[in-house]
Amino acid sequence: MTCEFYFQCIDWDVMQKQPLTIKKIFIFWVPLAATWQMMAAEGPFLAAIIARLADPKYNLAAYGVAFSFAVLVEAPIIMIMSASTALVRDGNSFIKLRNFTYILNGAVTLMMVILLVPPVFNMITQDLMRIPENVAHLTYVACIILLPWPAAIGYRRFYQGVLIRSNLTRRVAYGTVVRLATMASTASICYGFFKLDGAVVGAISLSAGVCAEAIVSKLMTRSSVKHLLSKKQNELKEIKLGYGYIIRFYYPLALTSILALTVQPLVTLFMGHSLMAIESLAILPVVNSLVFIFQSMGFSFQEAGIALLGENNEGYKPLRNFSVLLGLAVTGALLLIAFTPLSFIWFHHVSGLSLELNDFAILPTKILSIIPGLMVLLSLQRSILVNNRQTKPITVATAIEVLGIVLFLFFFIEFLGMIGAIAAALSIVIGRLLANCYLFAPYLKLLKSIETPVPHFQTT
Numbered sequence: 001m002t003c004e005f006y007f008q009c010i011d012w013d014v015m016q017k018q019p020l021t022i023k024k025i026f027i028f029w030v031p032l033a034a035t036w037q038m039m040a041a042e043g044p045f046l047a048a049i050i051a052r053l054a055d056p057k058y059n060l061a062a063y064g065v066a067f068s069f070a071v072l073v074e075a076p077i078i079m080i081m082s083a084s085t086a087l088v089r090d091g092n093s094f095i096k097l098r099n100f101t102y103i104l105n106g107a108v109t110l111m112m113v114i115l116l117v118p119p120v121f122n123m124i125t126q127d128l129m130r131i132p133e134n135v136a137h138l139t140y141v142a143c144i145i146l147l148p149w150p151a152a153i154g155y156r157r158f159y160q161g162v163l164i165r166s167n168l169t170r171r172v173a174y175g176t177v178v179r180l181a182t183m184a185s186t187a188s189i190c191y192g193f194f195k196l197d198g199a200v201v202g203a204i205s206l207s208a209g210v211c212a213e214a215i216v217s218k219l220m221t222r223s224s225v226k227h228l229l230s231k232k233q234n235e236l237k238e239i240k241l242g243y244g245y246i247i248r249f250y251y252p253l254a255l256t257s258i259l260a261l262t263v264q265p266l267v268t269l270f271m272g273h274s275l276m277a278i279e280s281l282a283i284l285p286v287v288n289s290l291v292f293i294f295q296s297m298g299f300s301f302q303e304a305g306i307a308l309l310g311e312n313n314e315g316y317k318p319l320r321n322f323s324v325l326l327g328l329a330v331t332g333a334l335l336l337i338a339f340t341p342l343s344f345i346w347f348h349h350v351s352g353l354s355l356e357l358n359d360f361a362i363l364p365t366k367i368l369s370i371i372p373g374l375m376v377l378l379s380l381q382r383s384i385l386v387n388n389r390q391t392k393p394i395t396v397a398t399a400i401e402v403l404g405i406v407l408f409l410f411f412f413i414e415f416l417g418m419i420g421a422i423a424a425a426l427s428i429v430i431g432r433l434l435a436n437c438y439l440f441a442p443y444l445k446l447l448k449s450i451e452t453p454v455p456h457f458q459t460t
Contacts, residue, residue: 020308020315025322029304031169035176036296042183043289044351046205049187050198051286051352059198061281062138065131066203068264069139070146073112075261077104077154079253084161085306086386087249090231093241094162100246101158104254105151112147116140130272135281138199145203148211156214159221164303166224175217183209252391259398263405263431264288267424274413274420276360283361283421286351290337291368294330298375301326305383313384316447323380331373338366360421367425374432381439384446393442401435 050059080101088094115121121143125136160172187205190196196204271280301323308315337343343365347358382394405427412423 020310020318022318022322022325025304025308025318028167028169028308029301029322031173032164032300032304033297034173036300037293038173038176038180040289040293040296041180042206042209043285043292045184046187046202047286047289048350048352049191049205050202053191053196053198053201056198056352057278057282057357058132058135059138059202060283060285061131061278062135062142062197062199063202064281064285065125065129065135065139065268066142066146066199067206067285068268069115069143070112070149070206071261072265073108073115074150074153075258076254077101077108077150078157078257078261079250080104080154081157081161081164081303082253082306082386083246083250084158085164085303087241087246088162088165088228091229094225094228096241096243097246098158100243100250101154105154108150108154109147112143112150116143116147129269132278138197141197142199142203145200145207148207152207152210152214156210156217159214159217161303162221162224162228163217164307166221166227168220168224171220172217175213175220178216179209179213182212249389249391252395253386255395256391256398259395259402263402263428266402266406267409267428270409270413271420271424274423275417276419276421279357279360280420280424283353283357283364284424286347286353286357287361287364287368287421287425289351290346290365291334291371294334294372295375297326297330298372298377298379301376302379302383302386305380306386309384309387313387313447316384319383320380323376327373327376330376331370334365334372335369338362338369364421364425367422367429371429371432374429374436377436378432378439381436381443384443385439388446390442390446393439397435397438400438401431403431404434405431 046063047060050056050063053059080097084097084101088097115124121140122136125131125139126133131139156175160175163169163171183205186208187201190201190204267284268281271277271284274280305319305323308319337346343362344358347353347361348355353361381397385391385394408427408430409423412418412426413420416423418426
């Protein structure tokens, strides 16, 4: 690993002295994209396993609700990868952000424990969400198994940010290979040798996979950490990285992820009040898994943008051009599946949905087809704002998106009486469009202040 680190650092220094091109962006970005694609494969794989076990409708619903809770609890820590990519530059910044990460990990784990207190859990699932008792019981067991999930996510995302900053994006992909292999083998063993509920199989597999990835990510940063600890305080005197600075920089990002990740639980909450509630709860994890495969390409672009923009944003134009190509590609690919017989192959043969649920899933998928392209645009907007330490507009945009989703979801279900899954898909698209539109103002204002780009890019 030491040799790999040395030679990649040499390549990084060479890249700093040469023009940033679409080819170089692709080489840097593709391991991150592969990482997200492997994570995106988790959802369809586990949904296919659960769909082939007993009582698939109820177990898919319970798994979806439990996963929504786990994702919501992890929200405060999920942006730590972007913070690590942007801020970890020397030994001091590494130690300070690592300690900050550990504190957050403890906090999110405590949140998960509070959620599992029976009166709290019953109030949320049965009183507020009106989930049937059998589904609520399956959800509770799955949530207990997912207790390690939030802290493991925070731990590995911090160290993955260190790898990205060190130009070791391939190692990020290696860690995800370990995660996916652990998850798949665990699910296969549970499916083949144990008589477990589908929701339980999904939760065990997810927890095992993410814990394995967290351990491997830490091990793969040994050379990077050693290099960072040998460096003195960063030469950029205007940045004095202490805990106060970290909190000021990170809390808008944390609020952003908290707001963004409340969407899935809120959508789940509204599903309990909609027409065809159980069917909507059953197909939404499957539809979201398919959309996420293509949307994840945009997610992966955010960290690449932060790392490659350069201290003076001189990498902006090639990154913008790359984002246009990427957005068209991912949107076109999902449109091809949604509007052709490929949707039947995916939902029925691959995901294992019944013919009834297969037909039910197609229209929401068609509505959500533009989401991957909008995600690429959002990542470009966010990356330039984060790179220039302007994180508050990101939080406001996310608040607008979530508020838009909630208001339109309420309107579609309570006043128009729409089927839950269709109302959710329409609301998600409208909310994302509102966020993209809001970010254009600070994004364009920032671009106007950028000086004429120099012929090469520099990383911090």
